[in-house]
Amino acid sequence: xIRPRSTPLRLTAALIVVFAGFLAVxxxxxxxxxxxxxxxxxxxxxxxxxxxLRSIPETEERAERAAEIxxxxxxxxxxxxxxxxxxxxxxxxxxxxxxxxxxxDEIGFRWASEHGYLARSADLGAGxxxxxxxxxxxxxxxxxxxxxxxxxxxxxxxLTSAIGWIAVRRTGARVETIRGTLQALTEGHLSARVGAPHxxxxxxxxxxxxxxxxxxxxAATEALRQIGSDIAHDLKTPIQRVAVRLERLAQADLxxxxxDELGAVQAETRxxxxxxxxxxxxxxxxxxxxxxSFGPVDLGQLARDMAEIYEPAxxxxxxxxxxxxxxxxxxxxxxxLLSRLIANLVENALRxxxxxxxxxxxxxxxLRVADAGPGIPADRRxxxxxxxxxxEASRSTPGSGLGLAMVKAIxxxxxxxxxxxxxxxxLIVSVSFPAGGGQSVAKIGKP
Numbered sequence: 001x002i003r004p005r006s007t008p009l010r011l012t013a014a015l016i017v018v019f020a021g022f023l024a025v026x027x028x029x030x031x032x033x034x035x036x037x038x039x040x041x042x043x044x045x046x047x048x049x050x051x052x053l054r055s056i057p058e059t060e061e062r063a064e065r066a067a068e069i070x071x072x073x074x075x076x077x078x079x080x081x082x083x084x085x086x087x088x089x090x091x092x093x094x095x096x097x098x099x100x101x102x103x104x105d106e107i108g109f110r111w112a113s114e115h116g117y118l119a120r121s122a123d124l125g126a127g128x129x130x131x132x133x134x135x136x137x138x139x140x141x142x143x144x145x146x147x148x149x150x151x152x153x154x155x156x157x158x159l160t161s162a163i164g165w166i167a168v169r170r171t172g173a174r175v176e177t178i179r180g181t182l183q184a185l186t187e188g189h190l191s192a193r194v195g196a197p198h199x200x201x202x203x204x205x206x207x208x209x210x211x212x213x214x215x216x217x218x219a220a221t222e223a224l225r226q227i228g229s230d231i232a233h234d235l236k237t238p239i240q241r242v243a244v245r246l247e248r249l250a251q252a253d254l255x256x257x258x259x260d261e262l263g264a265v266q267a268e269t270r271x272x273x274x275x276x277x278x279x280x281x282x283x284x285x286x287x288x289x290x291x292x293s294f295g296p297v298d299l300g301q302l303a304r305d306m307a308e309i310y311e312p313a314x315x316x317x318x319x320x321x322x323x324x325x326x327x328x329x330x331x332x333x334x335x336x337l338l339s340r341l342i343a344n345l346v347e348n349a350l351r352x353x354x355x356x357x358x359x360x361x362x363x364x365x366x367l368r369v370a371d372a373g374p375g376i377p378a379d380r381r382x383x384x385x386x387x388x389x390x391x392e393a394s395r396s397t398p399g400s401g402l403g404l405a406m407v408k409a410i411x412x413x414x415x416x417x418x419x420x421x422x423x424x425x426x427l428i429v430s431v432s433f434p435a436g437g438g439q440s441v442a443k444i445g446k447p
Contacts, residue, residue: 012165015164016161019160023157027148034141035138038141043120045078045133046132046133049069049129049131052065053065053124054125059084059085059127063082066089067089070082070090077136079091079107079132080094080130081093082124082128082130083127083128084126084127091109093107094107094130095130097130101116102116102119103117115138174199174207175203181194181210182210193211193214193215194211195211239269240273243269246262246266250263250266282402282406282409285337285406285413291334295332297331297333297335299367299433302335302338303325303342303362305339306342306360307321310346314350317350318354319350319353323360324362325361325362326362331365332414334413334414337410342360346369348404348429349371349373349427352427353374353427356371357372358370359371365432366430366431368429369428371428372425373425374425375427376427381420414433415434417430417431
């Protein structure tokens with residue numbers, strides 16, 4: 001699609017206008033010069049005949065020459081009337097004509113030249129002469145330039161426009177590809193590329209540089225992801241060993257104070273293990289793992305089941321959990337991961353809005369969880385979707401900052417769109433799954 005504000009389109013239109021303008025000015029100037037030359041030639045021929053008759057001293061000889069000129073002339077090219085010593089030579093209808101352009105109906109000759117005549121009159125001493133010179137050459141000039149306009153100017157303009165349109169389409173397609181790649185990269189699809197071939201033009205250079213930048217960014221992100229995964233994996237095992245030893249230690253005969261302290265250490269250890277497990281799972285989801293187990297999921301029934309599971313915990317905290325399912329559509333995905341997505345959203349609402357109402361709704365293929373808590377400022381909603389990001393700078397409340405990051409990873413794996421909005425008051429999280437059971441899942445994430 002060519003946008004009206006497209007720079008290539010505007011440049012092409014400007015070039016076509018400039019080309020047409022110069023060509024029109026050139027043809028117009030040539031036409032005016034040639035018309036002026038032909039008009040001067042017609043006037044000169046009339047003056048030449050008058051001068052010739054004036055130069056003949058004898059009246060009788062002058063009359064004979066006037067009769068000779070009038071008799072031999074083609075009426076379409078020239079006509080002459082002379083009154084010499086009472087002798088009338090040529091058509092009488094030419095008498096009394098004023099100097100200038102006249103046409104056939106003005107002199108009573110409908111068969112006369114359609115282009116008209118230039119009329120010139122002069123005194124001959126003993127008489128008067130009127131000469132009409134046909135303006136056919138001016139008509140032929142008009143026809144010639146109309147032919148040039150029809151067979152040269154317009155085809156050249158159309159050809160230039162066609163070439164410009166092709167150039168605009170090719171350039172516009174390249175620009176749209178670059179725009180789409182940038183949009184995909186902005187949305188986090190780091191595998192997006194402009195793709196070859198890269199023509200030897202400025203846009204080709206930009207495409208090549210953009211692909212290099214995207215490849216470097218993907219490699220760097222993948223390296224960071226791998227480092228995080230490796231660190232989580234390497235630390236998970238020794239921490240689990242510590243947890244096992246703490247369990248064994250808890251079975252020993254310990255003082256009450258030591259046992260309380262040991263219980264706190266075990267709780268912290270379990271939170272650390274949970275954090276590492278979440279980091280590992282997010283890294284695996286971002287790498288595309290889990291898509292092989294996709295299948296049809298009744299998201300409506302899953303939402304009801306999760307609401308039934310969490311309802312006691314919500315009521316225990318003094319809140320309410322409602323579930324509403326309307327016209328559910330089929331969804332393709334992993335039931336376990338989708339359960340984790342709903343659980344994280346409900347737990348996030350329960351953690352940040354305790355004692356308030358939590359609404360779990362499914363409309364078609366769009367899942368929403370809304371609470372009545374403090375919500376998230378609009379300028380921080382993208383931040384909380386990243387790993388280990390928390391709005392509370394002191395990090396004194398429970399949580400690791402991985403709940404919504406896990407939700408985003410699961411949503412991206414399923415090709416769903418995740419939106420955070422204002423519930424007025426509170427936060428509303430919407431997860432819109434692809435229509436048709438997840439047909440666009442394969443387009444999202446790494447191949």
